[in-house]
Amino acid sequence: GENVEQHPSTLSVQEGDSAVIKCTYSDSASNYFPWYKQELGKRPQLIIDIRSNVGEKKDQRIAVTLNKTAKHFSLHITETQPEDSAVYFCAAGLFYDMRFGAGTRLTVKP
Amino acid sequence: NAGVTQTPKFRVLKTGQSMTLLCAQDMNHEYMYWYRQDPGMGLRLIHYSVGEGTTAKGEVPDGYNVSRLKKQNFLLGLESAAPSQTSVYFCASRTGRGETQYFGPGTRLLVL
Numbered sequence: 001g002e003n004v005e006q007h008p009s010t011l012s013v014q015e016g017d018s019a020v021i022k023c024t025y026s027d028s029a030s031n032y033f034p035w036y037k038q039e040l041g042k043r044p045q046l047i048i049d050i051r052s053n054v055g056e057k058k059d060q061r062i063a064v065t066l067n068k069t070a071k072h073f074s075l076h077i078t079e080t081q082p083e084d085s086a087v088y089f090c091a092a093g094l095f096y097d098m099r100f101g102a103g104t105r106l107t108v109k110p
Numbered sequence: 111n112a113g114v115t116q117t118p119k120f121r122v123l124k125t126g127q128s129m130t131l132l133c134a135q136d137m138n139h140e141y142m143y144w145y146r147q148d149p150g151m152g153l154r155l156i157h158y159s160v161g162e163g164t165t166a167k168g169e170v171p172d173g174y175n176v177s178r179l180k181k182q183n184f185l186l187g188l189e190s191a192a193p194s195q196t197s198v199y200f201c202a203s204r205t206g207r208g209e210t211q212y213f214g215p216g217t218r219l220l221v222l
Binding site for chain 1 (some may be wrong): 141152153204
């Protein structure tokens with residue numbers, strides 16, 4: 001089955017800096033790659049996703065890139081704000097069977 | 111439109127007891143999922159369903175059973191709870207065509 005690895009496990013940045021979180025996956029059949037944000041005690045919420053036929057997608061300060069050949073994808077957050085502080089999860093797989101990374105705790109210092 | 115709801119929100123069980131977690135969605139979604147979330151391990155898929163009357167095993171199915179008798183409900187059962195099943199359980203659903211997955215608020219389960 002699919003195996004997803006996520007790095008780093010913790011990330012601390014200054015407000016206004018950029019943050020990058022990287023994930024690798026093992027199954028070349030995976031075709032859907034979402035990213036979720038989870039605040040303490042809350043449910044995960046989708047922030048951006050990308051499908052296998054697209055190399056990059058951007059939504060305001062958030063972007064995701066996908067390299068299918070290397071089997072890795074990344075989340076980029078620019079101009080970080082304190083409210084971006086949360087745990088971020090990547091996932092990969094087919095839409096009916098997703099596997100998640102272990103998460104990255106992002107702290108944005110004001 | 112309540113989205114995805116879960117009951118109960120919190121439960122304490124003794125080892126060997128049984129219980130059922132209920133997930134309900136009012137978005138007419140075909141696909142429903144049960145995940146568990148443990149510290150430092152992300153979300154792991156327990157079971158999923160691609161439609162009413164169907165279920166399939168995920169990554170960590172042992173010790174759990176599920177049923178999808180109605181399209182809007184997905185039940186997760188623990189027949190004989192073990193301390194290793196202490197976790198936060200999240201239900202999720204998505205449409206058959208679209209791929210955005212909506213999560214419920216979670217159920218915190220403590221097995222003593």
